[in-house]
Amino acid sequence: MGAPPKLYLAGPEVFLPNALDIGRRKQELCAEYGFEGLFPFDNEVDPGAQGEAIDRLIYRANIAMLRAVDGGIFNLTPFRGPSADAGTIFELGFMMALGKPAFGYTNDRASYLERAKGSGAVFDAGKAQWSDTAGRRIENFEAIDNLMIAQALGDQGSDHLVRPAGGSPHLPLDDLAGFRACLDRARRFFGLVG
């Protein structure tokens, strides 16, 4: 048997107080499913040693990881607004351009439209179109986020995106059911099950 495939574990959990614990738990789950999980926090960044700003070093370290891995799992749960975390979205775009397999999950079943409507919205019956209170169109594809995010995964395969079932529409940001479901699908994708 060769080395386990490497997965980049993207998501806004890095901003939680227990980020290290969550990273460790995700890596344990990866191992259970036959993968090696790489969490952004794995990077030891020593700004003093290199004379560069710490944000530049973290950027470069994450980019190097994205180039090194075989695929990724992206936590696309909304973060500080109706869309997923900005850093996670950037990394999804980066990985798509590299043509690597990506699996994503969200812990919020609602569509982007439903969330954006929460801040106030107007329906134009003539155009069959929703706009926000500033008059800006709200996409209405029943999707979890902006079409570029939803379709990036959908274009790779109909099972590349995990959305909660109707019974538990709003799970916490750090719930791992969707992550496990992604691992299960990734395991089949990489041929790790007999």
Added chain:
Amino acid sequence: MGAPPKLYLAGPEVFLPNALDIGRRKQELCAEYGFEGLFPFDNEVDPGAQGEAIDRLIYRANIAMLRAVDGGIFNLTPFRGPSADAGTIFELGFMMALGKPAFGYTNDRASYLERAKGSGAVFDAGKAQWSDTAGRRIENFEAIDNLMIAQALGDQGSDHLVRPAGGSPHLPLDDLAGFRACLDRARRFFGLVG
């Protein structure tokens, strides 16, 4: 003289009621600076003809454009939250992985931290760290957005990001001063000035 370099024009203006006008104006400015501007709206999408969902077709058309261009200009003005538009961020990540030159501007001078603090925040003096009211850390690099976005441009060159001057800190989403500044820098980057 060869064909003018092609620039992808990313930004949330596609959601404005006058999206087509703005796209046309941006393309005129591109021509003035020696470029050909490609605006997502340029794509004629005919879902009936191909039997695919329109969001899938738009995704593929934009991806094809990102692969075809020589570089891009990204409107990173905050959109429905403290971060830039999700689609624009995805496209920036995609272009970075392709190693193409990108120039970005924001029409809001404030830092990500300043915007995120607006929804309520707590300072931990011991850790010298801000958190939102849900206890999630807020990045504090004085940057315009999540570090992956700001550093993607910064890593290409210190002049790849345009931020408004102190005198006019909050310009409208569709203001084009930053766009012009990006064109000027791109023109030098591509050697289009003598």
